[in-house]
Amino acid sequence: MVRNKFLEFFLxxxxxxxxxxxxxxxxxKISDPESFSQAIENYKLFPIYSIxxxxxxxxxxxxxxxxxxxxxxxxxxxxxxxxSLLVVFTLAVAISMMRGxxxxxxxxxxxxxxxxxxxxENFLMLVLCVxxxxxxxxxxxxxxxxxxx
Amino acid sequence: MNISFKDIALIIIASILVGFIYNSLNPKGISLIKxxxxxxxxxxxxxxxxxxxxxxxxSIKTSEITEKELIxxxxxxxxxxxxxxxENKIIIEPFTxxxxxxxxxxxxxxxxxxxxxxxxxxxxxxxxxxxxxxxIPFDGDESYREILNNFSKEEILVVYCGGTDCDLSFYLGNxxxxxxxxxxxxxxxxxxxxxxxxxxxxxN
Numbered sequence: 001m002v003r004n005k006f007l008e009f010f011l012x013x014x015x016x017x018x019x020x021x022x023x024x025x026x027x028x029k030i031s032d033p034e035s036f037s038q039a040i041e042n043y044k045l046f047p048i049y050s051i052x053x054x055x056x057x058x059x060x061x062x063x064x065x066x067x068x069x070x071x072x073x074x075x076x077x078x079x080x081x082x083x084s085l086l087v088v089f090t091l092a093v094a095i096s097m098m099r100g101x102x103x104x105x106x107x108x109x110x111x112x113x114x115x116x117x118x119x120x121e122n123f124l125m126l127v128l129c130v131x132x133x134x135x136x137x138x139x140x141x142x143x144x145x146x147x148x149x
Numbered sequence: 150m151n152i153s154f155k156d157i158a159l160i161i162i163a164s165i166l167v168g169f170i171y172n173s174l175n176p177k178g179i180s181l182i183k184x185x186x187x188x189x190x191x192x193x194x195x196x197x198x199x200x201x202x203x204x205x206x207x208s209i210k211t212s213e214i215t216e217k218e219l220i221x222x223x224x225x226x227x228x229x230x231x232x233x234x235x236e237n238k239i240i241i242e243p244f245t246x247x248x249x250x251x252x253x254x255x256x257x258x259x260x261x262x263x264x265x266x267x268x269x270x271x272x273x274x275x276x277x278x279x280x281x282x283x284x285i286p287f288d289g290d291e292s293y294r295e296i297l298n299n300f301s302k303e304e305i306l307v308v309y310c311g312g313t314d315c316d317l318s319f320y321l322g323n324x325x326x327x328x329x330x331x332x333x334x335x336x337x338x339x340x341x342x343x344x345x346x347x348x349x350x351x352x353n
Contacts, residue, residue, distance in 0.1 A: 030171070032177070033172065033175070033177060033178065033179045034177065034179055037179055037183060038320075041183070042316065048182075048183055049182050049183065051183045052179050052180060052181055052182060052183045053181065055179060055183075056168045056169060056172045056179065056181075057164055057165045057168040057169075059168070060164040060165070060167050060168035060171070061160075061161060061164040061165075061168075063164075064160060064163065064164045064167070065160060065164075068160065074153075074156050074160070076151075076152050077152055077153055077156045077157045077160065078160065080152060080157060081157060081160060081161065101314075103316070104288060133152070
């Protein structure tokens, strides 16, 4: 399959941006699980007994998917995981906006309130993810080259 | 589009395992089931006690010494959370978790000269706040918290934020209790109820 060089570079850039964002987000939450647990509670969307389960696993899913994506391992699969997380996050932010709640979204370390800006960011990341799911990205990759060719 | 769902399951299972192992080894790890911190409302007897004391303030001042001698040991008065009053100050037994109060009690405490703390962000604070309240934004940086060094741990503090919908006062109240303040109240109605009642405010 002949692939456009420009598209390849674009996909590589998307991969790097997404992976850094998710590695950073994951690592930040892992370093302070209590805050993330509090952030999930703020959304008031999940039953109280399930909150810490999510608070324990979501950061690691973000971190591991981010790392695998960075090294080009299982790009489609990891993009699908990340996009699923993004859809959940975006829905949570959107529901909170409709309810008129206003609090720190708990997305990245520094406080950033929920709002249209957050929805926009998530949407952009989601677009990058979907492109990676559709086109894959094999440039600068640790995965098996013989298979991909 | 050949996506391997087996790989996705593997990645997620691996993340769950690593997450739980790390959490159990991490000294800052969290419990599996979140404990819900709930606010307990201060009993109405405190409100009644303040009312009574305000009414009888003059008689107490004059007869303080004799009254002390008259109260026998183990009297019911001792069991009440308000014990005695000295120079127009109420005395409340210390407690470890913040307690919630409603507008009536908050205003009573305000009249007694109790310190109020605004947990909202500085821009909201500057648009208007309870007169004389200090601003310690819960999401703000540490420099705002320096003022706490001037407060006695024994003092009564009332924390509030926007209204019943906001959690900032609750979080700040918990933080203050953890820092060792022994009489922290969370004024539940907050700013919205305060202005509805036309109580004293200031802007800057």
